[in-house]
Every structure is written in C-alpha cells, then in structure tokens.
Amino acid sequence: EKPGLELAVVSVPSYACQRHTPLLHHNTTLTDALSILAENAELGENEGRGVAFRRAAALLKSLPQEVRGAEQLRGLPCLGEHSLRVIKEVLEDGVSHEVETTTHSEQFKAMKALTGIFGVGAKTADRWFREGIHTPSDLQRSGHTLNRAQRAGLQYYDELNLPVTKPEAVAIGQIVERAVHAVLPGAEITLIGGFRRGKQTGHDVDFLITHPDEGREEGLMRKVVSWLEAQGFLLYQKTTGNSYLESKEGPARPASNMDRFERCFSIFRLRTDNEGREIQTGTEIQTGDGSQTYSPTLTNTDPHTHSDTHPHTKTDSHPLPQTLVVVGDHAQKVSWVLGHSQCSGPRSWRAVRVDLVVSPYSQFAFALLGWTGSKLFERELRRWAVHEKAMTLSSHALYDRKRTQYLRASSEEEIFAHLGLEYIPPCDRNA
Ligand code: 8DG
Ligand code: MN
Ligand code: MN
Numbered sequence: 001e002k003p004g005l006e007l008a009v010v011s012v013p014s015y016a017c018q019r020h021t022p023l024l025h026h027n028t029t030l031t032d033a034l035s036i037l038a039e040n041a042e043l044g045e046n047e048g049r050g051v052a053f054r055r056a057a058a059l060l061k062s063l064p065q066e067v068r069g070a071e072q073l074r075g076l077p078c079l080g081e082h083s084l085r086v087i088k089e090v091l092e093d094g095v096s097h098e099v100e101t102t103t104h105s106e107q108f109k110a111m112k113a114l115t116g117i118f119g120v121g122a123k124t125a126d127r128w129f130r131e132g133i134h135t136p137s138d139l140q141r142s143g144h145t146l147n148r149a150q151r152a153g154l155q156y157y158d159e160l161n162l163p164v165t166k167p168e169a170v171a172i173g174q175i176v177e178r179a180v181h182a183v184l185p186g187a188e189i190t191l192i193g194g195f196r197r198g199k200q201t202g203h204d205v206d207f208l209i210t211h212p213d214e215g216r217e218e219g220l221m222r223k224v225v226s227w228l229e230a231q232g233f234l235l236y237q238k239t240t241g242n243s244y245l246e247s248k249e250g251p252a253r254p255a256s257n258m259d260r261f262e263r264c265f266s267i268f269r270l271r272t273d274n275e276g277r278e279i280q281t282g283t284e285i286q287t288g289d290g291s292q293t294y295s296p297t298l299t300n301t302d303p304h305t306h307s308d309t310h311p312h313t314k315t316d317s318h319p320l321p322q323t324l325v326v327v328g329d330h331a332q333k334v335s336w337v338l339g340h341s342q343c344s345g346p347r348s349w350r351a352v353r354v355d356l357v358v359s360p361y362s363q364f365a366f367a368l369l370g371w372t373g374s375k376l377f378e379r380e381l382r383r384w385a386v387h388e389k390a391m392t393l394s395s396h397a398l399y400d401r402k403r404t405q406y407l408r409a410s411s412e413e414e415i416f417a418h419l420g421l422e423y424i425p426p427c428d429r430n431a
Contacts, residue, residue: 012059014077015388016380016431017421019062021071023198023430026066033090033099034083043111043122054376056083058431067091078110110134116161118267118353119149122278152236152267156351160267163201164352172205172268172354175233176224180209183223187211192371193355204353208371210364219264220358228266235351236267261367261395263357271349285424310328367407370395377431385419393419 013019025031038053038091059078060067070088073079079087089096089430102108113135114125133139136157139146146154153160166173172431173191180187209224211217223237228234241262359367370378385393392399398407398418409415416423 010077012062013232015384016055016058016062016377017419018385019058019431020375020424020428021058021062021431022153022428023179024062025061027060027063030060030067030087031089033096034060034098036102037082037086042367043115043125045122045126049269051251051379052080053083055380056080056378058089058376060087061431093420106134106172108275113389114139117150117157118153118160119147120153140263149236149238149265156235156267159351160353162350164203164205166195166200168270168272168350168352169195169205171270171272172352173207174227174394175268175270176207176354176356179224179227179231180220181232182213182227184220184310185362186213187220187335190368191211191374192357192368196372196426197374197430199430204355207357208364208367209356209358210361212361214361216359217262217358219262221356225264225266226354233268234266235269237264237270238266239264264354266356268352268354269349270352299389359395362408365411365415366393366397367395369412372426372429374429374431377429380431381419383419387417392418417428 034057035051038057040051041047041050041053052132055078059076067073067087068091070084070091073084073087074284086096086098090099107129110129110133111122111125114120114128114133115122117136117139128139128142128144131142133142133144136154140154165214167256169191173189177189180189186211190208190210191206192208194202195205209217209220212222219241221241225234225237225239229237239262262293357367369381383392385398387392392401393415398415399410400406400418407418409418413423
C-alpha cells in the first residue's frame with residue numbers, strides 16, 4: 001500500500017554510468033547526510049570510504065521517488081552497511097548522530113574552511129590544523145609562507161566561496177570566446193563541468209577549447225592567457241602545457257594517447273552589474289552622487305598580479321556608496337554584492353575560478369566526456385570500462401585491451417556505444 005514499495009522490485013543497475021541521475025531528485029535529506037560523511041572521509045584522506053558514501057548517495061539520487069522506509073531499499077545495489085545504517089537513522093529520527101557529530105566537529109569545520117582556500121589540499125590543511133590553524137584568518141596571522149595559488153586563494157577567499165551563477169558563467173564564456181577567437185579564429189569553445197550538466201551554480205566555470213584543424217590548437221593556451229592578461233581579466237593563472245612547447249630542445253612529444261592537455265587554472269576578474277552581465281573593458285564608473293570617480297582597478301596588494309595595467313587602489317580607507325552608476329552612453333546601475341571582501345571595499349567586479357582545457361580535435365569527445373563530470377560519474381565510467389569491458393578510458397582515448405587497439409570516437413554517443421552503455425545525457429550525469 002505504501003506508494004514506494006515497488007522500489008524494491010525495480011532493478012537498479014549498480015554502476016552510476018548505467019543510470020540516469022538528474023540534478024533534482026527525491027532524496028536530498030538522505031544524500032545530504034551521506035555527502036557530509038563522504039566529504040569528511042575525503043578530508044581525512046580516506047578515499048575508499050569517501051567513494052562508498054558517494055556511491056550510496058548517487059544510488060539514492062537516481063531513484064524515481066522518495067524513500068520513506070528502509071524496507072524499500074531491499075535489493076538495491078551500492079548501499080554498504082555503514083551507509084544503510086545512516087540512511088535508516090535519518091529515516092527514523094530525521095537526523096543521523098554521526099552526521100551531526102561530524103558537522104559540529106572542530107576538525108571538520110576547520111578542514112572545510114582551510115581546504116576552501118584555493119590551492120590548499122587536505123594534506124596541507126591537516127598539517128595546519130594540527131598547528132592550531134583553524135580558519136583563513138588564523139592562517140593569515142600565522143605568517144606561514146604560502147605559494148602563489150594559496151596567496152590568491154586567501155586574498156579572494158570570501159568571493160571564491162560564493163557560488164558562481166549561470167549568468168556569470170555565461171559572461172565568463174563571452175570573455176573566453178573573445179580571447180580564443182582573437183588568437184585563433186575558428187576555435188570552438190564548450191562549457192563543461194557542472195554547468196554543462198545543468199547546474200545553476202558552480203564553484204568554478206570550466207571550458208574546453210579545440211580547433212577542427214588538428215594541430216592548430218597547439219600552444220593555444222599560452223596565447224589565450226596572454227590576451228586575457230593584457231586585457232586585465234586575470235587575477236591569477238597557472239598554465240600547464242606540453243613541456244616540449246617550452247623549449248625547442250625539450251623531449252619529443254609523447255604518443256597522442258599519452259599527452260596531457262594544455263590546462264589553465266585561473267581566477268578571473270569579472271565585472272558585474274545587477275544581472276551579472278559583464279561590463280565592457282574601459283567603462284568608466286562613477287559613484288551615485290557623482291562626487292567620486294571609481295575606475296575599475298585591481299584592489300589587491302599582491303605584486304605578482306598586474307600592477308602594471310591596474311594601479312593599486314586602496315578603497316578600504318574611503319568606502320564607496322552601495323550603488324554605482326556606469327557613466328557613458330547608457331548609464332547603468334551597478335550594485336555591490338561583495339562589500340565584505342577582505343582586501344578591498346565595495347567594487348564592481350568579483351573573482352571567479354575558471355578552468356580552461358585545450359584538446360586536440362581527435363580527442364575532443366573523450367575530453368568532453370571526461371571533463372563534464374560529475375566526478376563520481378567519471379570514476380564509474382572508468383570502473384565500468386576496466387571491469388566490465390576490459391577497456392581503459394581516459395580523457396584522451398579509449399583502449400580495448402582484448403582487441404589491443406584504440407577505439408575512435410567523434411561524439412560522446414560513440415564512446416557510450418563502444419562501452420556498451422546506453423547514452424546518458426549530461427543533465428543525467430549528476431551522480
Ligand atoms: P562545480 O564546479 O560546479 O562545483 O562542479 P564540477 O564542475 O562538476 O566540478 P569541477 O571540480 O569543476 O570538475 C569538473 C570536471 O573536471 C570533473 O568531472 C572532473 C574533471 N577534472 C578535474 N580535474 C581533472 C583532471 O586533472 N583531469 C581530468 N581528466 N579531469 C579533471 O576537475
Ligand atoms: Mn566546475
Ligand atoms: Mn573545475
């Protein structure tokens with residue numbers, strides 16, 4: 001009679017890549033609880049345990065309806081003993097004791113806060129935690145020597161922890177497109193990561209860049225980054241490319257399946273107005289009462305960023321009004337959302353994490369599949385490939401170990417077909 005009883009007899013496949021996992025599902029209370037435990041395991045560098053909780057959560061995300069009682073879970077895969085215990089507790093009591101203890105634990109809170117700093121991983125955070133550093137402020141006061149990524153991470157801590165919205169992602173996409181087309185016309189830019197899966201917010205924005213003429217994409221990242229830097233769009237960037245590009249005497253290019261994509265981890269400086277639209281470079285901005293001109297400048301004090309193109313401006317000393325007006329042909333209102341930012345007063349831009357990847361055209365489908373995520377979906381695809389098909393899948397290629405050959409693909413659909421899987425569209429890869 002219970003509406004959910006038929007769940008038990010519905011057969012649910014055990015790999016997340018065999019299932020449709022939409023963004024919105026029916027069991028968020030349960031999956032939130034399991035995600036906390038997964039996160040805690042990952043922060044404690046217990047990867048296996050983390051994956052077990054993630055798999056259990058992903059299974060629940062794929063169910064067509066809300067689970068109301070533990071009896072509905074009979075026969076379902078992916079639910080280990082520990083996950084089942086947590087699920088039952090939440091179903092019966094509304095909360096799990098272990099989850100509550102975790103979220104309130106000083107260590108969990110500190111590890112989350114510290115790994116929330118761009119450039120800080122679990123190992124480093126744990127070391128700091130043991131030294132009594134629990135917050136970004138503690139870290140700042142500690143006088144620890146930080147690397148360039150961590151300095152940027154600390155500087156833009158608050159805003160990098162604000163979700164990036166879809167309009168902001170679109171605005172970043174327009175900038176990336178301008179940059180890419182300025183240095184290589186005909187190149188193609190694809191939004192990947194969570195936004196491609198239909199998420200409305202993200203922790204960053206991810207793009208994949210390629211060019212239909214194989215080879216034209218070589219060395220592209222460097223040029224794109226130079227263009228973006230010259231235009232003042234980058235607050236931070238770390239580009240990794242093929243080493244042979246750095247010097248003519250470098251090692252020969254490895255086989256195409258072995259090489260690693262040119263990649264750029266960056267922090268963009270995104271000008272924003274109320275709608276999250278990007279304001280064109282060079283727009284003059286003035287305060288509402290017209291008394292004070294605010295030219296969009298970097299307010300950071302890090303000498304490693306572009307002090308040459310953007311003179312430092314200390315705005316904390318004379319805070320600006322809440323609303324700015326863009327002076328020009330079409331005056332626009334600009335509102336501040338980031339007045340609390342550490343190193344600057346209110347201003348008309350925000351820092352956004354952006355990942356750029358360049359792939360050769362022949363590997364594009366693999367790169368697209370590999371960088372669309374979710375992370376668990378990717379992991380499950382590779383696990384399926386190895387254990388069920390004796391194939392090796394990467395973001396570069398698919399290798400058939402029985403036939404000892406690479407399998408070509410020019411679309412994600414072809415890759416799923418090679419793997420003997422039903423095609424799962426990006427919006428259903430939210431495992
Ligand atoms: P979010 O940003 O909205 O929080 O979620 P996301 O977009 O799904 O997460 P992400 O951390 O931006 O990662 C997006 C995808 O990129 C994810 O499927 C994993 C993949 N990815 C990395 N790093 C690497 C890497 O080094 N190699 C490959 N092949 N893929 C990677 O994040
Ligand atoms: Mn992302
Ligand atoms: Mn990313």
